[in-house]
Amino acid sequence: MEFSCSRVELLEAVNAVSRAVSSKATTPVLSGIYLEALDEALRLVATDMELGIEYTIPVRTKRTGSTVVNARIFNEMARRLPEGPITFCVNGDNPALKVRYHGSELTLNTMNPQEFPLLPAILDGDRLIVNQGQFKQMTRLVAFAASSDESRPWFTGVLWDIQPEEIRWVATDTHRLALLSGQAVEMHVNQPRQVILHGKTLSDVARLLPDEEGPLQITLTRSQALLETDRLRVILRIIEGQYPKYQQVIPRDHKTRLTIPVRALAEAVDRASLASIGKEGSNIIKLSSEGNLLTIRSNSPEVGHIYEEVFVDIDGDPIPIAFNFRYLQDVLKVLDTEQVRLDLFGTLAPGLLRPVGEDHYLYLIVPVRTM
The missing domain is CATH 3.10.150.10 (DNA Polymerase III, subunit A, domain 2)
Incomplete structure (x- = not known):
């Protein structure tokens, strides 16, 4: 050689x-x-x-x-x-x-x-082609919400819910849920099916794809998935298990809707997170609204008290709510939009965050119960 x-x-x-x-x-x-x-x-x-x-x-x-x-x-x-x-x-x-x-x-x-055990040739199975940019967007907007707890392997994965008219990518660690809907360039699937693939591995594959657009061919068997481009072939195991019925946890008919600038909210949440630096930090930030102001508060015995204001548009009655700030930080880092809508359904009901003008994506956050 x-x-x-x-x-x-x-x-x-x-x-x-x-x-x-x-x-x-x-x-x-x-x-x-x-x-x-x-x-x-x-x-x-x-x-x-x-x-x-x-x-x-x-x-x-x-x-x-x-x-x-x-x-x-x-x-x-x-x-x-x-x-x-x-x-x-x-x-x-x-x-x-x-x-x-x-x-x-x-x-x-x-x-x-x-x-050396070479990779098997996968010739039969359901086939679909997605745009490489779409795949990279899916991993950026969804995979971060998967769990890192390997004791429940299905929660470490991203669900591909393949329907005749669209594909839905879903990830959850039970405290938050991300969902992105899109369409394949081509789809040759005998019937609707759900496939769970490891979230971290999908993110690794996305990093290997070039920045330029191109097709990503996907072949799905009962136990394996093959992802391939001109240069790259990846074979990964499909995670066994029943994914939770995610549609049932997405609330409807909000009571309050806040339209918020993404950058202002991200900066406010980032500063409010300082209260969690100390040993007694709780990761909790409390949100409340009045007039056209969203107020964000956090405190800890070691650091002190932090108060932030963000100008927003509010439709509905004020609803105080508390979140783990990390779950807000994570989604605000990956959004590529100027404004988001935060729909609230009650103090103890999950909040629903969507980019303004982009109905194909949503992010659900379970609130924290406070005294």
């Missing part, structure tokens, strides 16, 4: 597949990255048997072949290589990988490529 490539493209590919390398490998080969030199292309693969990532980059191939290198060492090497052409070579009976650059050379130990 012998090929040459640039450091920039190599590092991009190594960083991509390294996300799937097992941190607690049951066999040594799972701690590695599989390299296969094809005609004018290098295929890199890593898997922990739950998640598999394959990334392809253009190279100048002199001899085809394959090997497996330790992922951590190879990643560190790729980061430290100089700019310019780099040549990789495995010669005959010697399995070591030689790396040559600017007259220098290093040699890396390798593992048997025949022992």
